[in-house]
Amino acid sequence: MPRTLFLLDPQKLLFSLSSFIAAALTLGIAFEASLPRPWWALLTVYVTTQPMAGAFRPKILYRLGGILTGATLSIVLVPNFQHAPELLVLCMAAVTGVCIYLAVLDRTPRAFLFQMAAFSTAVISFPYLDDPADVFTTTISRVEEMTVAIVCVTMVHGVLQPWSVTPVIHARARAFLADAARWTRDALGQRHTRLEYEHRRKLAADIAELGMMAIHMPFDQRRAHAGRRMVLALQKQLSTILPLASAAANRLDMLSALAPLAPEVGQLVDDVRHWLSQPGQAPCATGSGLAARCRHLAARTAARPSWSELLLASLCTRVAEFIDAQVEGIRLVDRLGDGDAWRDEARAAGEREKYFPLARDHGLAALAGVATATAIILYCAVWILLAWPAGSATAAFAALITCSFAAQDDPAPVLGRYLGATLITFPLAAFYLFAVLPRVDGYAMLVVTLAPALLAIGYVQATPALSARALPMFSCLIVALGFLARFQADFATFINVGLAQMGGIIATIAVAKLFRSVNVRWTARRMLRENWAEISQLALPSRPFRPVHWTGKAVDRLGQVAARMAVAEGDDALHAADGLADLRIGRNVIAIRRAMAGLPEATQSTLREVLEGISALFHARSRKGEPLPATRALLAHIDAAIDTLASEPNHPALLALVGMRCNLYPGAPPPRMTGHA
Known part of the structure; x- marks a missing residue:
């Protein structure tokens, strides 16, 4: 029992250690290059890092592109509207809203480009609305800090965590086939056709997620083009399994409601259920023969058309098509890693599909964009009307949080947990700032001192059930410490920064409840x-x-x-x-x-x-x-x-x-x- 209490997951520990090494390297470069805000570079490390390396690399590139886009927008907007702050706020709100609209509409990792462009514009521009003279220099500094962090994270995780997205796709597709076989076996045995919403969600969501993962394949393997085309073909194959299985179960329900099943039909259904219970490659070996039996019975029955016979023909045809789709899905999954074989197969089949279509809702995306733009206008109005010195930090922090959770139907509950994680971390930040850091001398001691906190929170970030709490913990700790070239432990500044963070979160929750708490x-x-x-x-x-x-x-x-x-x-x-x-x-x-x-x-x-x-x-x-x-x-x-x-x-x-x-x-x-x- 005591041994299991302190058992650590090696993979999660490696992820946390990789992130910490990247953070230490980033901090060292920032100090050596005399970058004005090393803490911003350190925070970027933990904002951009992802537990799955396959998803990590393309998101890094999209984020870098978003940062450059946001920096360009800041340089264009702030100096040209410096004498009209109200118009500048409206322009920034509009730009941010459009970026969030595109991010929510895209629903692929490319959305990170628009998301980063949205809140990097806000974070860079807000602190200089009152004094835009140094906006160019500051923008260059922010881009340098974030670029250093991104390069360090990419290098360290690429060396220490050379994981590929292909095994993840392989496992997800196999899990889908197993779940579909299990549900079809139960549906054919219990004579019910209504799939529970949770199972329905899981099966349908797995198909869409395969396409999201396929976007990462060019960053993971040499023959990525063939591999991605194979995943798209696998998606299309799996998308036919769900309706075919439910159609077969529906026909069986209706046929058995008319009269007891004939012995031949009952035996066929039992054989199909037994076939679905076989593991591994066994279904591929016997599937073609079973499908041929179904088609033979369908052809023989359809020659004597009555309603019950037509139902039987429909049942047998759909079962045969389901078996073929299941077998083809297994075959494609097994050949997922064989790029040469798939390239020849795709060329012979004349495969031309470049993507798997996603259902995009322009109305919901527009609602997210309008809500974000409205929230930014309200933040800035409160800040300007109250003449609060820390108002720019509140507005920037609130804009960052708003953009981060823009895709949520109702972000208020998530933001509540975000607030809770921030409150928990404040005592730790105070302990470091006033009790630990005054005794630290030099970069090496600083890294050693920060190791326990950063490694612990990094382990939390690698845990799926707790990962949402990691970002506010990192934000609270790093922003509160505010690393500069020289140490400063000012209680008033600490309280002011803390209030700015809390104010940003609370304001974001209020705006989310007003505009985004969609049923x-x-x-x-x-x-x-x-x-x-x-x-x-x-x-x-x-x-x-x-x-x-x-x-x-x-x-x-x-x-x-x-x-x-x-x-x-x-x-x-x-x-x-x-x-x-x-x-x-x-x-x-x-x-x-x-x-x-x-x-x-x-x-x-x-x-x-x-x-x-x-x-x-x-x-x-x-x-x-x-x-x-x-x-x-x-x-x-x-x-x-x-x-x-x-x-x-x-x-x-x-x-x-x-x-x-x-x-x-x-x-x-x-x-x-x-x-x-």
């Missing part, structure tokens, strides 16, 4: 309405469509909605909106549109009526913001189309119509079939 249901409803609007557009036969693009955005939006609805009340009306059903309907629309070209004109006219009804239904849902029930007229169009296509066994449009009817009218009686044979 998760409101955000989820916006995303659902956007999804419904896209399905409405997708179903219009006259509009061009990109199936892979829509599927990627729909899966990404599914993860975002599920993440928010997981924390909403269980009786919330939005829980009735089944994102998986919408995803399946969209895929059925795609199948119908693809299959229409080769059909007779009369059949195409019937299918157009179905698509127009789908478009009208989802347009009404988007406009109303509620999952309105499908109309009887649409049901009649779907049944008429099913009856028309029943004479063409195994037609993709027929199976898509069956799936569409199951999703939109799960409780409707079976359609009347006229017996085409």
Whole structure:
């Protein structure tokens, strides 16, 4: 028991040690070069460092680009508007708001460029609104300090932590395949199709995160281009697994509700569940044979069209497609590290996709940008009206915090924990400033003295459950100590700086509660309405469509909605909106549109009526913001189309119509079939 209490994670300890070595090197260079604010360089080390080296390197480059952008904006704005401080504040607020809008909209590591540009502009410019004469010199100094920190962090972590993002992608993809297999096995065994929101969120979010990680691959391996294309192909493959698995479970539910399953069908389902329980490479060896059995049964059954037989054909087809997708996903994961093999395979397949589409909400991004700009204006107004000497520090610190948490739906709870971590660290900062540092003489002793605190907080930063508390602890400690070329221990300055930090955090919390405490249901409803609007557009036969693009955005939006609805009340009306059903309907629309070209004109006219009804239904849902029930007229169009296509066994449009009817009218009686044979 005592041994486990003091057991340290070697990887977290190595991360903390690497950060500390980078901090010591940065501090030494800053002192040697006589940079005016060494503490700013030291803080930059811990702001930019990341526990995962694969994500660390590209973010460093984006941050450096953001710093240079912010410095340029500061030099352009401050001297030209020095005689009109009100106009200068408005310009800075507008620039910062636009940067935050772009950062929230991007949703990739590139967002760090816009985020750094936003708060580096504020941090550099605010202290010189009253006296802009030295803004150029000060801006150059800030850029030098931050650049030194970034270079040191990159070098030290690159040497001591040469970790790659590829193993992380490999592990995440394997975990996704295992989770999808586990859920599908349970769904087929327990006869339920509704996936819990937490599982839905995890599976859909994992797909989107693979694309985020793929951006880091050029910084991790020599053959990055082929590796990134492989991850994108893997994303597209995994994005088909979730709707196929849920569709198969949905058909099995409806088929078993009509009558007991035939022994042959029951045995097939049991064999699929057993196949899904096999670990490792075993599914690849037997998957093709199992999928062939499913397709054989689907083809034999579809030749005798009745509703139950069409359900069986749909079940077997979707199970076969799921098995193929699962096997292909396993194969791609196994070949993830083989860049040569993938480059040949991608060239043979004519792979052209450059990215995995993400669902971006311009409204939410604009709200974040407007809230940030408004907050900056309020900070500066209070500072100027009160004529507070430390007001510039408060405004700069508040702007930094506001920009850091701009992507949160409701940043107030996170900011509350930020405030708590800051309060906890103040006594430690006071102890160092008034009891320890007065006895320190020279750079070497300073580094040794700071080691316990920086190593401990660095270990906290490497712990996922506690990492959010590390930044305020570093900020409070380093800013309060305020390292200069000569030591200064002034109690009044310490209190003033502390009050400025506290004031910035409290002001940020107040602004967040006024402008950013958005209810998760409101955000989820916006995303659902956007999804419904896209399905409405997708179903219009006259509009061009990109199936892979829509599927990627729909899966990404599914993860975002599920993440928010997981924390909403269980009786919330939005829980009735089944994102998986919408995803399946969209895929059925795609199948119908693809299959229409080769059909007779009369059949195409019937299918157009179905698509127009789908478009009208989802347009009404988007406009109303509620999952309105499908109309009887649409049901009649779907049944008429099913009856028309029943004479063409195994037609993709027929199976898509069956799936569409199951999703939109799960409780409707079976359609009347006229017996085409």
